[in-house]
Amino acid sequence: MKLKELLEELETLGKENDASVEQKDRKYLNITRDTGEFLSVLIKAGAVRQVLEIGTSNGYSTLWIASALPEDGHVTTLEVSPFKISQAKSNFKRANLDHKITVVQMGAVDYLGQASRLFDLVFLDADRASYVQVADQIVSLIRPGGILVCDNAVSHAEELREFIDFVDSTGGFTTTTVPVGKGEFVACKKT
């Protein structure tokens, strides 16, 4: 299936589903289209190859990331919900992008506790309360010159304040928050 059509289908599904379901863990809570475009530009401009995403949902943001990566690029994406993982995997196959994506059914704290490799870009879009707990590990997983992007920096600014303050306090990043989608905190690791 063409990526453009699948993204449009998922945008409609996300709006309809999230407006009708009550349970928060059944909502998709996808990034906005302009956030997807923004991630694509960062990936292409930064010659990004290895991405870690925390919070896959049904794979909408992962599709933007994977499609922007070069053929030898790869995205590892973490999700705790088996229900969402099965939908995400199906969407990755439909877009013919599954060869560029590894889905890990694991929470961020567990994964980051044992991860050692470096990533060119880390995209955070999961349970915001846990970011502070793993802030140290997140900043160490980004290679010098690499980028951290955190969604909801405007929509949930208070919830993210401690995490963003931590990243700023390291002195190791050049940072900004841009008014794209729900607000993106962007931090580039100094070389």
Ligand SMILES: C[S@@+](CC[C@H](N)C(=O)[O-])C[C@H]1O[C@@H](n2cnc3c(N)ncnc32)[C@H](O)[C@@H]1O
């Ligand atoms: C905002 S949604 C992600 C939306 C997705 N990035 C997109 O735009 O399509 C957050 C997702 O993170 C998952 N999640 C929550 N806590 C998590 C954790 N500790 N580790 C990994 N995933 C988590 C939730 O199940 C949910 O599907």
